[in-house]
Amino acid sequence: MPKINGKDRPKPNLAPDAVAREVAPPGEDERCAFRPLVLGALAKEGIAWRTVFENGSFDATASTVRVGLAVTAWLASTVPDDLEVLSALAGLPALPTFAICLRLPATVQPVVEAFTQYLLQTMAPDTAVSINA
Structure with missing residues (x-):
């Protein structure tokens, strides 16, 4: 289990057979350029999801992900060092290059x-x- 500040950080349920994934969608609202692509990729793969957090603050979203409540999509160059980029083994669809x-x-x-x-x-x-x- 990954550690943050010396403490174990739980991971959200990412099993391929999960009924719903906990997601913090990118962007604060429908105007986000990434949001329709991310949600469209989930829909295309038939992956049920639910929003557990929605806020325009990068730091607030990162905190939600850090405590294991959700996953989110960011540009690879913006992922904080203490968080991991999930591989295809997580059962999530690949996203386009931005x-x-x-x-x-x-x-x-x-x-x-x-x-x-x-x-x-x-x-x-x-x-x-x-x-x-």
Whole structure:
């Protein structure tokens, strides 16, 4: 069992024959670009699920996952180090690869350029980033 701060962390029931999976859907509402893809993948596989937590706060969602109440979907580069990315053995459907596209005007303020560089430097090496001016 994984440990957090030296304590065992329970895992949610991920058995393939589970009647319902506990899920904290990504995004705070229907406007989230990832939400329909995640929920669609569950539906396509006939996996019953129920929402146990819904909040726009990344930290609050991470806490829900940490205590074993749910699983959620995040960009791989945003998964906290103390949480694990589930493999296909968990019985959950594969999700598509996502890319981040940052659209900038032809000329930008120095703070925007600095923020852009920060994003590029902090993203995981396997995260596709496209910058359009």
